[in-house]
Amino acid sequence: MSALLEVEKLEVGFGGNTSAVRGASLTVERGETHCLVGESGCGKSVTALAVMNLLARGGHRTAQRLSFQGEDLLKLDDRGMARLRGNAMAMIFQEPMTSLNPAYTIGSQMTEVMRRHKKVSQRIAIDRAADLLGRVGITAPGLRLGQFPHQLSGGLRQRVMIAMALMCEPQLLIADEPTTALDVTVQAQILRLLAQLQRDLGLGLLLITHDLGIVARVAHRVSVMYAGEVVESAATAQLFADPRHPYTQGLLRCVPVPGKQRQDEPLGSIPGTVPRIGPGFEGCGFRDRCSFADATCARSVPHQVAAPGHDYLCRLAP
Amino acid sequence: MSTTTTPAIELRSVGKTFRVAGGVLGKDRRVVAVDGVSFAVPPGGVLGVVGESGCGKSTLARLILGLLEPDSGDIAVEGQRIVDMDRKARARLIQPVFQDPFSSLNPLTRIRDIVAMPLQAQGTFSRAEIARRVDEMLSRVGLPGEMGNRLPAELSGGQRQRVAIARALVLRPRIVVCDEPTSALDVSVQAQILNLLAELRRDLGLTYLFISHNLAVVEHVASEVAVMYLGRIVEKKPTQALFHDPEHPYTKALLASVLTPEPGLGVPDVGLGDVMPDPANIPPGCRFHPRCPIAEPRCATETPPLRPRPGGGVECLLVP
Numbered sequence: 001m002s003a004l005l006e007v008e009k010l011e012v013g014f015g016g017n018t019s020a021v022r023g024a025s026l027t028v029e030r031g032e033t034h035c036l037v038g039e040s041g042c043g044k045s046v047t048a049l050a051v052m053n054l055l056a057r058g059g060h061r062t063a064q065r066l067s068f069q070g071e072d073l074l075k076l077d078d079r080g081m082a083r084l085r086g087n088a089m090a091m092i093f094q095e096p097m098t099s100l101n102p103a104y105t106i107g108s109q110m111t112e113v114m115r116r117h118k119k120v121s122q123r124i125a126i127d128r129a130a131d132l133l134g135r136v137g138i139t140a141p142g143l144r145l146g147q148f149p150h151q152l153s154g155g156l157r158q159r160v161m162i163a164m165a166l167m168c169e170p171q172l173l174i175a176d177e178p179t180t181a182l183d184v185t186v187q188a189q190i191l192r193l194l195a196q197l198q199r200d201l202g203l204g205l206l207l208i209t210h211d212l213g214i215v216a217r218v219a220h221r222v223s224v225m226y227a228g229e230v231v232e233s234a235a236t237a238q239l240f241a242d243p244r245h246p247y248t249q250g251l252l253r254c255v256p257v258p259g260k261q262r263q264d265e266p267l268g269s270i271p272g273t274v275p276r277i278g279p280g281f282e283g284c285g286f287r288d289r290c291s292f293a294d295a296t297c298a299r300s301v302p303h304q305v306a307a308p309g310h311d312y313l314c315r316l317a318p
Numbered sequence: 319m320s321t322t323t324t325p326a327i328e329l330r331s332v333g334k335t336f337r338v339a340g341g342v343l344g345k346d347r348r349v350v351a352v353d354g355v356s357f358a359v360p361p362g363g364v365l366g367v368v369g370e371s372g373c374g375k376s377t378l379a380r381l382i383l384g385l386l387e388p389d390s391g392d393i394a395v396e397g398q399r400i401v402d403m404d405r406k407a408r409a410r411l412i413q414p415v416f417q418d419p420f421s422s423l424n425p426l427t428r429i430r431d432i433v434a435m436p437l438q439a440q441g442t443f444s445r446a447e448i449a450r451r452v453d454e455m456l457s458r459v460g461l462p463g464e465m466g467n468r469l470p471a472e473l474s475g476g477q478r479q480r481v482a483i484a485r486a487l488v489l490r491p492r493i494v495v496c497d498e499p500t501s502a503l504d505v506s507v508q509a510q511i512l513n514l515l516a517e518l519r520r521d522l523g524l525t526y527l528f529i530s531h532n533l534a535v536v537e538h539v540a541s542e543v544a545v546m547y548l549g550r551i552v553e554k555k556p557t558q559a560l561f562h563d564p565e566h567p568y569t570k571a572l573l574a575s576v577l578t579p580e581p582g583l584g585v586p587d588v589g590l591g592d593v594m595p596d597p598a599n600i601p602p603g604c605r606f607h608p609r610c611p612i613a614e615p616r617c618a619t620e621t622p623p624l625r626p627r628p629g630g631g632v633e634c635l636l637v638p
Contacts, residue, residue: 039504039505039506039507040475040504153594154371155594156594183370183371183531184531184532184533184572184575184576185571185572185575185588185590186370187575187577188574188575188577188585188587188588189588189590191585192585192586192587195584210504210505211505211577212505212579213576213577213578213579214577215579216577216578216579216580216581216582216583217577217580217581217583217584217585218584218585236581237581237582240579240580240581241581250506251505251506252579253509254505254506254509255505255534255579256509256512256534256535256537256538257534257578257579257580258533258534258537258561258573258576258578266513266516266517267509267512267513267538268509269506269507269510269513270506270509271510273474273476273477273507
């Protein structure tokens with residue numbers, strides 16, 4: 001059986017001199033949480049939007065392969081994609097306030113997607129919405145269904161977004177920084193919920209985050225993105241125990257860990273900033289910030305395998 | 319702290335309440351932002367303030383900066399009441415660094431002029447002196463001199479935050495109030511900025527009030543930590559003591575919700591339920607009791623006393 005989502009050599013550009021995604025590949029299996037991690041501007045969100053075919057105007061995607069449950073997404077027209085979106089593949093965005101319509105009640109927004117895709121009655125859709133609100137830990141779902149987004153706290157809104165994404169029983173859920181705008185206490189609650197739903201429903205979850213703490217706690221598999229490329233990919237424990245790409249190593253050193261570091265010791269940091277890389281760029285995108293870079297890094301980057309299922313893009317020996 | 323040194327920052331029973339208009343039919347609401355807060359920060363110290371959104375952290379920062387006047391209580395900076403000082407004197411003593419380097423810098427003003435503004439506002443510096451100090455400050459925060467002629471939009475987030483730091487330090491203040499200074503930044507850039515702030519504090523002998531929702535960051539930079547909940551400081555201790563021996567159930571929940579990069583531990587159950595704190599509707603008794611995993615009936619009626627601890631204290635009925 002083919003994997004749930006297969007992305008091979010995805011390229012995304014917006015017509016200018018910058019390539020947003022440069023040959024990124026990743027696979028999400030059924031029942032797996034796959035985290036896509038990297039800094040702002042590395043192409044994480046664009047990758048997700050390219051999968052959903054929701055790129056902003058002017059965005060152009062190509063790929064060797066882009067398939068969902070074996071179906072070629074590149075061959076689907078707008079109608080075909082609209083049939084999948086919100087249905088078998090759903091997405092949650094970072095800011096629940098801007099992704100909910102302030103003029104409609106929670107109930108009408110939640111039921112719309114199901115009535116459209118599943119052609120069910122309002123009654124059935126409302127029952128499902130209430131049931132899902134309960135499952136995402138919202139007390140008094142009946143009351144919430146009649147309320148407007150502004151009447152809910154940030155944490156509640158994000159729960160509503162999750163419940164809404166689950167209305168049509170998706171196989172794949174893409175969550176783009178779903179907890180970044182929330183307090184740490186609420187973040188923990190939402191992530192617990194996502195992990196639990198992922199297990200119970202056997203979802204494939206592609207979770208986009210910049211937070212390595214989140215990655216460590218919820219991911220089965222991690223792909224690290226830098227300047228539009230997936231530079232390292234491995235099972236979570238493997239990646240944290242044995243990071244091979246200098247960028248991954250640098251990222252891990254930057255994270256302050258409570259109780260694990262000395263106060264006066266400076267934190268590890270990565271000098272410089274993410275470069276803008278245009279079409280036709282050769283060599284390693286990280287070389288200007290890398291302390292191991294040499295002349296060969298400007299020409300080519302080998303794809304290496306550190307262990308089965310652990311790949312990285314760097315000349316450094318496995 | 320010895321009794322002879324004047325604290326860099328001292329608050330005595332400071333309170334601040336806002337009135338929020340209730341709309342056409344609604345009643346006005348009283349939002350209690352800061353309620354009976356007292357503490358002192360010794361010179362050269364770093365007080366970290368943590369808590370969820372709406373707990374009053376940013377109001378506290380604005381009160382200490384003199385941008386808001388307290389309804390009750392006293393705020394003194396280096397022994398002088400902040401409300402008695404004029405703006406220029408205040409600016410020479412205490413300066414802010416805010417969270418969002420995208421909105422805290424005027425997009426139409428060149429970097430050099432942004433950094434020069436506090437000096438110009440004083441009205442006592444010559445042009446040459448201003449230029450010299452701006453150059454010195456830009457290089458001090460790690461910005462190449464030619465960047466002075468650029469506009470904020472041409473800079474990355476980390477570079478903009480360096481500009482904000484340069485602007486805060488150009489008058490050589492004694493105290494800097496940092497309100498979530500790295501929250502809008504990537505982790506690699508966050509580390510650069512935290513290292514810069516630590517280095518500047520050491521070299522210039524600064525005192526920081528450091529507000530953050532990120533406990534790992536606070537542990538790294540602070541010498542003492544105050545935990546705020548609905549306008550009150552519910553626990554305050556030296557950093558080591560707070561992180562190793564948290565006593566208040568809210569502090570414990572905050573610490574439990576920190577997701578350290580340790581695979582296999584899963585996401586903890588912080589046990590706070592889904593009741594959200596509302597500063598316009600403060601619960602009676604202990605204000606944390608509706609979310610507290612160990613609350614007893616008396617927590618809903620009795621006000622918790624302050625139990626003193628070395629370097630601070632804890633406000634909970636259930637700790638001895």
